[in-house]
Amino acid sequence: MGILEVKGVNKRFGGLQALGDVNLSVQEKSVHAIIGPNGAGKSTLLNCLIGKLIPDTGSVMFDGKSVLGRKPHEICQMGISRVFQTPEIFGDLTVFENVMIPCFAKRDGAFRLHAIETVMSEKDIVEQAEAMLSEVSMLDKRHMLASSLSRGDKRRLEMAMCLVQQPRLLLLDEPTAGMARADTNNTIDLLKEIHEKRDITMAIIEHDMHVVFSLAQRITVLAQGSPLVEDTPANIKGHPKVREAYLGETA
Amino acid sequence: MTDQTQNPPAIATGAQSTVKASRGGMLGLTANDFRLFLIVLVITFLAPFILNPFPEGSALAQFNAGYPDLMQRFVIFGIFAIGFNILFGLTGYLSFGHAAFLGVGSYGAIWMMKLLTLNVIPAIIMAIIVAGIFALMVGYVSLRRSGIYFSILTLAFAQMSYALAYSVLTPITGGETGLQIKNTDRPLLSNIQDGEIGRANLFGLEMRSSFELELGAWLFTFNAGYYIAAVVMLLAFYMSIRLFRSPFGMMLRAVKSNQQRMNYTGLNSKPYTLAAFVISGMYAGLAGGLMVAMDTQVGPERMFWTASGEVVLMAILGGAGTLIGPVLGAGFIKYMENIISKINSTILHEWFFWLPDGLENFVVALIYPFIGKGWHLTLGIMFMAVVIFLPGGLVEGGQRIAGWIKNRRGSGDGPDKDPEHHPKQAPHVGE
Ligand SMILES: Nc1ncnc2c1ncn2[C@@H]1O[C@H](COP(=O)(O)OP(=O)(O)OP(=O)(O)O)[C@@H](O)[C@H]1O
Ligand SMILES: [Mg+2]
Numbered sequence: 001m002g003i004l005e006v007k008g009v010n011k012r013f014g015g016l017q018a019l020g021d022v023n024l025s026v027q028e029k030s031v032h033a034i035i036g037p038n039g040a041g042k043s044t045l046l047n048c049l050i051g052k053l054i055p056d057t058g059s060v061m062f063d064g065k066s067v068l069g070r071k072p073h074e075i076c077q078m079g080i081s082r083v084f085q086t087p088e089i090f091g092d093l094t095v096f097e098n099v100m101i102p103c104f105a106k107r108d109g110a111f112r113l114h115a116i117e118t119v120m121s122e123k124d125i126v127e128q129a130e131a132m133l134s135e136v137s138m139l140d141k142r143h144m145l146a147s148s149l150s151r152g153d154k155r156r157l158e159m160a161m162c163l164v165q166q167p168r169l170l171l172l173d174e175p176t177a178g179m180a181r182a183d184t185n186n187t188i189d190l191l192k193e194i195h196e197k198r199d200i201t202m203a204i205i206e207h208d209m210h211v212v213f214s215l216a217q218r219i220t221v222l223a224q225g226s227p228l229v230e231d232t233p234a235n236i237k238g239h240p241k242v243r244e245a246y247l248g249e250t251a
Numbered sequence: 252m253t254d255q256t257q258n259p260p261a262i263a264t265g266a267q268s269t270v271k272a273s274r275g276g277m278l279g280l281t282a283n284d285f286r287l288f289l290i291v292l293v294i295t296f297l298a299p300f301i302l303n304p305f306p307e308g309s310a311l312a313q314f315n316a317g318y319p320d321l322m323q324r325f326v327i328f329g330i331f332a333i334g335f336n337i338l339f340g341l342t343g344y345l346s347f348g349h350a351a352f353l354g355v356g357s358y359g360a361i362w363m364m365k366l367l368t369l370n371v372i373p374a375i376i377m378a379i380i381v382a383g384i385f386a387l388m389v390g391y392v393s394l395r396r397s398g399i400y401f402s403i404l405t406l407a408f409a410q411m412s413y414a415l416a417y418s419v420l421t422p423i424t425g426g427e428t429g430l431q432i433k434n435t436d437r438p439l440l441s442n443i444q445d446g447e448i449g450r451a452n453l454f455g456l457e458m459r460s461s462f463e464l465e466l467g468a469w470l471f472t473f474n475a476g477y478y479i480a481a482v483v484m485l486l487a488f489y490m491s492i493r494l495f496r497s498p499f500g501m502m503l504r505a506v507k508s509n510q511q512r513m514n515y516t517g518l519n520s521k522p523y524t525l526a527a528f529v530i531s532g533m534y535a536g537l538a539g540g541l542m543v544a545m546d547t548q549v550g551p552e553r554m555f556w557t558a559s560g561e562v563v564l565m566a567i568l569g570g571a572g573t574l575i576g577p578v579l580g581a582g583f584i585k586y587m588e589n590i591i592s593k594i595n596s597t598i599l600h601e602w603f604f605w606l607p608d609g610l611e612n613f614v615v616a617l618i619y620p621f622i623g624k625g626w627h628l629t630l631g632i633m634f635m636a637v638v639i640f641l642p643g644g645l646v647e648g649g650q651r652i653a654g655w656i657k658n659r660r661g662s663g664d665g666p667d668k669d670p671e672h673h674p675k676q677a678p679h680v681g682e
Contacts (some may be wrong), residue, residue: 032537044637050515052515071514072515073513073514073515073516073518073519073521074515076514076515076516076517077517081515082515088509088511088512088515089509089512090504090505090508090509090512090513091508091509091534092504092508093501093504093505093508093659097504097505099499100501101501101502101505101513101515101516101518103518104498104501104502104518105516105517106417106500109517109520110517110518110519110522111518111519111523112498112499113499113526114497114498114499115494115497115498115499115500116493116497117497117498118281118493118496118497119496119497119498119500119501120280122498141629161516165516165517223333251374
């Protein structure tokens with residue numbers, strides 16, 4: 001049994017079958033990549049995991065408990081964090097505040113009326129946030145407004161916001177899109193390090209095959225809303241169906 | 252929740268000081284915040300002097316605002332605006348019915364005075380409680396929607412309260428005439444003579460008692476009611492600074508910035524906005540209670556939608572989301588309402604008597620639409636000018652002037668003045 005079990009998930013948008021009978025099992029502490037051409041339904045699948053969308057049929061179990069019918073914040077509190085395809089950050093807040101908010105959420109839960117002490121007097125939170133920011137080498141930018149960051153930095157910030165919560169499952173939707181080569185390599189190193197150090201399970205959507213093959217232990221290929229194959233990177237590389245449906249196109 | 256509340260342009264000097272200023276204040280405030288609080292404290296206590304700069308009987312005495320009635324209004328509407336800003340400035344939820352909480356608080360306060368005691372403290376506490384409960388109900392329903400729908404829901408609630416107070420609820424609200432303390436009222440804990448009209452007091456100190464100081468041609472009035480209201484305002488202001496700087500305040504700004512991200516970060520934005528709504532409603536109730544304490548009467552017009560609109564103007568004019576902005580906005584609007592509206596054509600003619608007759612009439616005719624009842628026009632133009640040229644309100648105006656002075660003084664300060672080399676930094680919330 002994987003930590004995440006998706007069974008028979010269907011999702012239609014009007015006449016469009018975005019997901020058709022998707023089964024997916026992500027093993028604990030593994031890195032599982034989901035690849036597929038544009039419009040294959042990858043983001044839609046993630047949306048079904050975090051409560052942004054509710055599948056028409058099927059079940060999604062995380063750690064033996066169903067996530068369906070739970071609110072997004074409850075699912076996050078269960079230990080699933082997500083990095084979005086277009087960065088979702090608190091643009092009007094500073095980089096430092098962006099990282100402190102998830103720290104508070106992790107420590108205090110979904111709501112706490114905590115209106116007397118100042119933010120900066122919370123020593124443990126401040127330290128946690130500082131440590132996280134230096135891990136993604138953004139400590140020098142901590143007083144900048146998040147909206148004024150470059151695209152690559154926004155992505156890294158969002159990743160830091162997810163990682164600082166020490167999720168059990170981290171969902172990454174094209175974490176290196178829009179990044180320069182050097183930044184992409186940094187991100188790969190960061191994710192590798194995080195994975196080795198903290199044993200976080202990751203499900204990663206990525207178009208960049210270099211990233212996929214450097215990180216993933218298993219790969220699921222999605223095409224037109226349905227899983228085509230699921231296998232190890234080595235086997236996927238040589239798989240004729242995959243070459244035809246996906247890699248063939250990009251080559 | 253967009254446009255008019257965009258970040259004011261980042262001002263690098265203000266932002267850098269956040270780092271330095273994290274230590275060194277008092278009362279649990281940073282040095283910057285403490286200084287701001289101190290300035291407000293000194294100004295409120297010296298207001299009878301500061302607002303009366305012109306000698307009695309001089310032509311400019313017209314512009315003196317240092318009389319108790321108006322000073323009380325300054326601080327009371329200051330409280331109202333501070334509370335409104337906690338909701339609107341931080342979360343971005345624009346309530347268009349906040350006057351309802353002020354009105355409900357007023358009714359609560361006056362009943363306390365009619366029935367229990369003429370001491371203002373229980374009345375004010377009652378006002379806060381009643382307004383808080385009412386805000387909880389209104390907020391619970393209205394916060395199911397956001398944006399314009401939220402605003403409309405709050406407006407609907409407020410107009411409903413107004414209409415009910417006017418008609419169906421006459422037994423509790425006194426209908427059109429409202430409620431006042433009468434010579435037949437016998438509060439439980441006060442021993443007043445038959446036929447005497449009870450007066451609001453604080454442990455015997457009457458709200459209306461004043462001490463007058465004549466210095467040459469100047470007359471300064473120190474009113475008990477004003478100072479009590481001023482102390483309450485300072486407390487309210489202090490609490491709002493604490494709230495702004497707290498994790499709770501940060502979460503409220505997160506609501507405004509990106510509610511989606513907040514939810515996917517494991518935070519439930521609903522109770523945060525509801526708490527902000529209730530706190531903000533309690534501030535309005537406090538203001539309503541103080542109004543009754545100063546002048547023991549209430550009418551339903553206090554809840555009319557124009558009153559709700561006024562507090563929105565105050566917050567935006569002063570600078571929504573800043574600490575001091577709403578207080579400035581409240582003072583500004585109340586000053587205009589009470590001073591500009593009292594200027595009439597006779598006064599104008601007195602001012603310009605030295606001009607040749609034809610020119611005098613021309614100048615008076617030119618200014619006339621902007622004074623007296625025309626003060627709304629003046630206010631409207633000012634408001635538009637602020638929204639267009641100073642989206643951060645009067646506070647942004649102040650910051651720009653301060654920045655300009657600093658630049659002039661510090662020009663030629665070396666190569667690292669180049670703004671291109673400074674990444675955009677966060678604006679300091681407040682000032
Ligand atoms: N909310 C929605 N309403 C209607 N159609 C949608 C919605 N979300 C996604 N779709 C459609 O569902 C299909 C799958 O979209 P999805 O975003 O999941 O693709 P993807 O695999 O993530 O693609 P990409 O690689 O471009 O990100 C697309 O055809 C898209 O247009
Ligand atoms: Mg996608």
